[in-house]
Amino acid sequence: MDLQPYYFPAAIAAHAIAAVVWVGGMFFAYISLRPAAAKALEMPQRLKLWKRTLSSFFFWVWVSIITLPATGYWIIAVHYGGMARVGWHIHIMQVIGVIMILIFLHVFFAPFRRLCKAVKQENFQLASEHLAQIRKYIGINLLLGVIVVAVAVGLRYIAA
Numbered sequence: 001m002d003l004q005p006y007y008f009p010a011a012i013a014a015h016a017i018a019a020v021v022w023v024g025g026m027f028f029a030y031i032s033l034r035p036a037a038a039k040a041l042e043m044p045q046r047l048k049l050w051k052r053t054l055s056s057f058f059f060w061v062w063v064s065i066i067t068l069p070a071t072g073y074w075i076i077a078v079h080y081g082g083m084a085r086v087g088w089h090i091h092i093m094q095v096i097g098v099i100m101i102l103i104f105l106h107v108f109f110a111p112f113r114r115l116c117k118a119v120k121q122e123n124f125q126l127a128s129e130h131l132a133q134i135r136k137y138i139g140i141n142l143l144l145g146v147i148v149v150a151v152a153v154g155l156r157y158i159a160a
Helices: 004-040 043-080 088-120 124-159
Strands: none
Touching: 004 043, 004 124, 043 088, 043 124, 088 124
16 A cells, blocks of 8 residues: 555644644643633642643643654655745745744743742742743744744635
8 A cells, every 4th residue: 555645644734733732732821721820829839730731731842843843844845845836825834933943942941941940949939930931932922823823724825
C-alpha cells in the first residue's frame, strides 16, 4: 500500500491540532481559568495552581512549537515546492509564528522559571509579579495566535 497520499493530510492535521492545542490552551487559561482562580482561591493556592497548570500546559506548547514548524516547512517544501510558491498568507503565518515561539521561549526560560522558584520558596509576592509578566505575554501570544488562525482559515482565500 502506497502511503504517499496520506502524508499531506496527516501533516495538515498535525499542524492544525498543534495550533489548536496552543492557541486554545491560551484562550482557556486567559479567558476562563484566570478569572475563576482569582475569585475562588487565595494568593498562595492560586500561585500553586498556576505553577502546576503552566507546567503541564507548557509541555504541550513545546510539542506544538516543534510540530508547527516541522509540519509547516515540510508541507511548504514537499507539497508546494518551496517558499517562493506559497501565498502571502503563509509568509504572514510564518512571521507571526516565529514571534510567538520567541515570546514563549522568553516566558518559559525567564518569568516562568522565576515563578516556579518563588513559589517553591513561598515568596508569593514575588511569584505574583512573575505571574503578572506571564499573563501579559500570554495575552500578546493569544492575540497573535488568533490573528494566525484568521489568516490561515480566512485570508488564504484572498491570496488564492
